Amino acid sequence: MFDPKSIDHIADRIANAIPPGLSNFKDDMDKNVHALLQSALSKLDLVSREEFEVQKAVLAKTRSRLEELEKRVADLEKRILQD
Template sequence: MQTNSKILDDLAKVAQGAVGAAFTARDEVRSRLRAEFERVLDRMDLVTREEFEATRAMAAKARDEQEEMTGRIAALEARLAALEAPAQGKTQNKAKAKSGTRTQSAPRAKSTGRSKSSAAADKAETGATEAGARKPRTRRTKAQSSGEQPGERSDS
């Protein structure tokens, strides 16, 4: 029986060596894959978890500050409106006293910054009459625009 046990011992040693080699190969494949993934990720220019968390915290802080500033602006606008309301009432009262019963001023003509003579010249050029209607325009023919007299024909 000694021989059976020697054969089994040898088989056990071979199996143990094979299992050990498999674990070693597994560890080697794992380390090579990790190295390859890290190389690929480095080329992708990704951020680390720490950088991401820091940026996320900064964005949350900025959002909170922006909400706070929005509230402060709304409060300031309300204060400004409250301060302007009595001031507008005073100016309307002054306008009533100045013009009698009228509260709103008459609309003014739009100022173009040009003299009256240039505005009249523009009116004449566009063909506008005193009533504001335009004069009918006649269409020029090809012969008239080239300088020919009506009835003449060019031989071109």
């Protein structure tokens, strides 16, 4: 799920972009933007940064292991062809 702090940050940035003459709409705009972002982001299939980093580490380990196994297979094939 998307980090609520990030949604708050985005909503704050949008609310702060409202011209000073419309400051009376700022609170309503902030709430509406926050709700809109929360709704839109909840429909997306997102993972947390932590989940992403875990999967990235798993992929790196798997890639390393695959490279080791490919080298071993190549060495074995080389030995078979030499015999």
